[in-house]
Amino acid sequence: MARMKFLCDSDRCIECNACVTACKNENEVPWGINRRRVVTIGDGKPGERSISMACMHCTDAPCAAVCPVVCFYTTADAIVLHDKDLCIGCGYCFYACPFGAPQYPRVGNFGGRGKMDKCTYCAGGPQQDNSAVEYMQYGSNRIAEGKLPLCAEMCSTKALLAGDGEIIASIYKERVQRRGYGSGAWGWRTAYREELPA
Amino acid sequence: MRRILLRAAFALALLAGPAMAQTAPVPQPLGDRGQPDAAELEMRALLRGEPIHGRISIPDAKAANLIQPEGREWRAFHNRTLAWVGGIAVLGMLGLLALFFLVRGRIRLGEGWSGRTLLRFNLLERANHWMVASCFIILALSGLNLTFGRHLLLPLTGPEAFTAISAAGKLAHNFLAFPFTLGLVLMLLLWVRDNIPDRTDVTWVKAGGGFLSGHHPKAGRFNAGQKMVFWITVLGGGLVAASGYVLIFPFTVVDIAGQQLAHIVHSLLAVLMIAAMLAHIYIGSLGMEGAFAAMGSGRVDYNWAKEHHALWVEEELARARQQVVPPPGAKAAGAD
Numbered sequence: 175m176a177r178m179k180f181l182c183d184s185d186r187c188i189e190c191n192a193c194v195t196a197c198k199n200e201n202e203v204p205w206g207i208n209r210r211r212v213v214t215i216g217d218g219k220p221g222e223r224s225i226s227m228a229c230m231h232c233t234d235a236p237c238a239a240v241c242p243v244v245c246f247y248t249t250a251d252a253i254v255l256h257d258k259d260l261c262i263g264c265g266y267c268f269y270a271c272p273f274g275a276p277q278y279p280r281v282g283n284f285g286g287r288g289k290m291d292k293c294t295y296c297a298g299g300p301q302q303d304n305s306a307v308e309y310m311q312y313g314s315n316r317i318a319e320g321k322l323p324l325c326a327e328m329c330s331t332k333a334l335l336a337g338d339g340e341i342i343a344s345i346y347k348e349r350v351q352r353r354g355y356g357s358g359a360w361g362w363r364t365a366y367r368e369e370l371p372a
Numbered sequence: 373m374r375r376i377l378l379r380a381a382f383a384l385a386l387l388a389g390p391a392m393a394q395t396a397p398v399p400q401p402l403g404d405r406g407q408p409d410a411a412e413l414e415m416r417a418l419l420r421g422e423p424i425h426g427r428i429s430i431p432d433a434k435a436a437n438l439i440q441p442e443g444r445e446w447r448a449f450h451n452r453t454l455a456w457v458g459g460i461a462v463l464g465m466l467g468l469l470a471l472f473f474l475v476r477g478r479i480r481l482g483e484g485w486s487g488r489t490l491l492r493f494n495l496l497e498r499a500n501h502w503m504v505a506s507c508f509i510i511l512a513l514s515g516l517n518l519t520f521g522r523h524l525l526l527p528l529t530g531p532e533a534f535t536a537i538s539a540a541g542k543l544a545h546n547f548l549a550f551p552f553t554l555g556l557v558l559m560l561l562l563w564v565r566d567n568i569p570d571r572t573d574v575t576w577v578k579a580g581g582g583f584l585s586g587h588h589p590k591a592g593r594f595n596a597g598q599k600m601v602f603w604i605t606v607l608g609g610g611l612v613a614a615s616g617y618v619l620i621f622p623f624t625v626v627d628i629a630g631q632q633l634a635h636i637v638h639s640l641l642a643v644l645m646i647a648a649m650l651a652h653i654y655i656g657s658l659g660m661e662g663a664f665a666a667m668g669s670g671r672v673d674y675n676w677a678k679e680h681h682a683l684w685v686e687e688e689l690a691r692a693r694q695q696v697v698p699p700p701g702a703k704a705a706g707a708d
Contacts (some may be wrong), residue, residue, distance in 0.1 A: 186411070208430055213438040217425035225426075227438055236447045243535050244526060255396065260531055262539040264518065265622065269632050270447045272439050276696040277431035281622055286546070354397030358410030363416075364439055369411040 176338035177252045178295055179366065180326065181359050182226045182345055186333035189214055189224035193325035193334055197228070200296065200324040201313025207277045208323050223357060226325070226334050229254065229275035229293035232366035237267035237276060251317065252297040253295040258311050263287040272364045295336070296323040343370055417441050423629075434623060447631040450639075454519055458643035462516070465647040469654045476584065482679055489671035490688060498560055498670050504605070505556035507548045511689040512646045514541030519639070546620055553613045560606050566593040567602040572683065593684040601652050608645045612638055 186369040189212050197203065197210045199343060210228040231254045238246035238254065245260035246267075256267075278287035298315030301308035308315060316324060326336035333344040343359070347370065350356035359370040403582065407552045408416070417424045423440040443537065458684050493501070517538055573596035575589050576663040581597050589595070615638035626634065657664050662676035677685045698704075 185404075189429075194430070197529035208432060208435060210436045211428060211430060211432075213428055213436060215424060215438060216407075217427040221407035222403070225438060236443055240447050240450050242522055243538050244522050244531065245535075257531075260535045262542050262544060264538075265619070265631075266450070266518070268451070269628065270443045272441055272443045274435055274437055274440065274628075286543075287622070294391075296692060304461070320451060352397065353399035355404065356409075357404070357407070360410040361414070361439060363411045363414040364441065 175191065175250045175252075177340070178231060179339040179342060180228065180230060180295075180323075181335040181342045181362070181370075183333045183335065183349065184223040184225050184267040184357050184360060185210070185353070185355065186331040187224045187226060188331055188333070190330060192225050193329055196233075196324045196328050197293070200316075201294070202309070203313065204279050204291065207279065207291050209277075209291070212294075226272055226329075227361065228325070229271075229295070230273055230361050231293075231295055232272075232365040233268060233367065236270035236272065236317045240266045240270045242266060247300070249297060251295075251297075253297045253317070255294055255297060255299055255312075256290065257294070257300045258291075259300075261289045263289055273361060281301060293323075296321070339366070403448060414439060416445070421445070434628065440628060442629055442632055444633070449636055450519070451515050454639050454643070455637075457640060458516070458519060458646075461643045461647040462650070465650045469651060469659075472583075473654075473659065474544070478615070478658065479583075479586075481661050481673070481675055482586075483675045485662075485673050486675040488674040489665075489669075490674060490677060490685070491670055492666045492672045492677070493670045495670065500558045500562065500668055501667055503551055504559060504609075507552035507555065508609075508649065510541075510544050510548055512642070512649070514538075514545040515639070515642055516646070517541050548614055549613060549620065552609070556606055556609045556613065559602075563594075563602060564606075567599045569596070569599060572596075573599060588679050588682075590682045591680065591684070592687070593681060595680065597655075601648065604645060604648050608641050608648075612641045612645065615641075 191212050194208060194210050194212060198208070201209065201210055210226060212224050212226045214222060214224045216222045230251060233252070235246065235248070235254045237256075238244075238248070241256075242264055243260050243262055245257045246254060247257070248254055263278060263286070264285060265278070268274075268278075275292045276290045278290055279294065280286060280288045294312050294315075296314055298304070298308045298317035298318065299312035301311060303318040304315050314324075317323065321327070323336045326334045335345060346356070346359065359368075362368050362370060377685075399583065413424055417439060418441040421442055423437040423442070426436055426438050428436040516542075521534065521538060529537065570592070572589070572591055576582075576591055576596040579585065579587065579589040581595065586666070615634040618634040619631060619638065622631060655663065662673050663680075665676075666672045674685075
C-alpha cells in the first residue's frame with residue numbers, strides 16, 4: 175500500500191490560497207474552520223516563503239496518542255482519520271498536534287467545543303464510503319473514488335503535492351536537481367522523522 | 373525580406389528561450405540564499421521550544437503558527453509523566469492507607485463513648501463541605517478518566533458506551549467547576565480563622581499526630597493535619613480551579629503554549645490533591661471512630677473531642693459557661 179503524504183514546495187507556492195478554497199468547497203467545511211491554510215513566514219523579508227499546511231497525517235500521530243477516547247485510526251494508506259461519533263471535543267489533540275490541524279466548530283463556549291474537525295486527506299471517515307452521512311460529517315471521499323486530495327490536484331503551480339511519500343519525494347528531488355535549489359519538505363521532519371535534503 | 377528574417381529570428385529566440393532554461397539551472401533567488409531550509413528551521417524551533425510563526429490571511433489568528441513543536445513535550449507529559457505521577461500518587465496512597473489500616477487498625481476512642489455531644493460543625497459548614505466534597509469526587513473521577521479511562525474503562529465498556537460516559541464526564545467536569553470554586557471561597561471564609569498555623573502544630577507534627585503512638589497531642593479546633601488538608605484544599609484547589617478556567621475558555625486568556633502549561637499545572641496538582649483527599653476520606657470515616665459524626669450530624673462525642681481537640685473543648689466550655697447567666701434572684705445550689 176501507499177504511504178500518503180503532503181509535500182509543499184515553498185519555492186513554488188505563490189500564496190494564492192486556491193488550495194484553501196478548494197478544500198473548503200469540496201468538503202463543505204463549516205464556517206470558521208480551515209482544514210488547510212497558507213502561512214507566510216518572514217513576510218516582506220529576504221527569504222520570505224509561503225507554505226500550505228494542513229494535517230500531515232503523521233507517523234505515530236500525536237493526536238491519536240493523547241486522545242482520551244481513542245477516536246483516531248490510521249487507514250491502510252497511512253491516512254490519519256477520526257470518528258466524530260466517538261469524539262468528545264476535549265481539545266487534547268489540539269494541544270498535541272504540531273501543525274494546528276484539529277479545530278472545533280465553537281470556541282470560547284464553556285468548553286463545549288463540539289466535535290473536532292480536521293483534514294481527512296479527502297478520505298472521508300468511518301461511515302460508508304461516499305454516503306450522504308459521510309459527506310455531512312467529514313466531507314468528500316475522493317480517495318475511495320481513486321482520486322487524490324483536491325487541494326493538491328488543483329494547485330496552479332503544483333507546489334502542493336499529494337500522493338505516495340516516495341513518489342512525491344522523488345518528484346521533489348528531481349525538481350531540486352533541475353533548478354539547483356530547494357528549501358526542503360516542510361513539516362516532514364516533525365511529521366515523519368524524515369528529511370528531504372535540498 | 374528583411375521583415376521575414378526578423379520574424380524568423382524572433383521565432384527562433386522564442387524557441388531557444390525555454391530550451392536554454394531547461395539545460396542550465398537558474399540561480400537561486402537572491403533573497404533565498406543562505407536561508408535555513410525546512411528541516412533546519414524545524415530543528416531550531418524544536419530546540420528553542422518555540423513555534424514557527426508566520427502571517428496568515430484568514431481571521432483565525434491562531435492558525436498563523438506553522439509548526440508548534442511543544443506539542444511533543446505535552447504529549448510526553450500527558451502519556452508518560454502524568455500517567456506515572458497519577459498512578460503512583462493514587463495507588464501509592466491507597467496502598468499506604470491499607471497498610472496503615474492493617475498495622476494500626478481503626479483508631480478507637482480511648483475512653484469510650486460519653487453519650488454527651490457538642491456541636492462541631494453547623495449546618496452551613498456541613499452543607500458547604502458536602503457540596504465541595506461531592507463536586508470534588510465527580511471532578512476527580514471524570515478527570516482521571518481522561519488519562520486512565522482509555523486503558524482501564526474502555527476495554528470493559530466498548531467505544532460507544534465509553535464515549536457516552538466520557539462526554540457526560542466532560543460536561544459535569546466543566547459545570548461542577550463553578551459550585552466547587554464557590555465552595556472553596558466559602559470554606560476559606562468559614563474556616564481560615566481556625567486554620568492559621570500556631571505553636572500547637574509544631575508539637576502535633578513532632579508527635580506524628582499521635583497516629584502510631586496512640587497518644588494524641590493537644591490541638592485546637594483543627595490540628596496540624598487538618599490544617600494541612602484545609603490549605604491543600606484552598607490553595608491547591610484554587611490553583612486547579614484557576615488553571616481549569618483557562619482551559620474551559622480556550623484562547624480567551626492564553627495561547628496554545630499557555631493552555632499546555634495550564635493543563636500540566638491542573639492535572640499534576642489534581643492527582644496530588646486526589647491522593648491527599650483519599651487520606652482525608654479514610655481518616656474521616658473508616659480510619660477513626662467517632663470522626664465521621666463531625667461532618668455527619670455535626671455533633672461529636674465529648675470524649676472524642678477531648679481526645680483529639682482538647683484545647684478546642686476548653687474554649688467551647690469556657691464560652692458556654694460565660695453564656696450561662698443565672699436568672700436574676702437565682703440562688704446557687706446549696707446556698708440556702
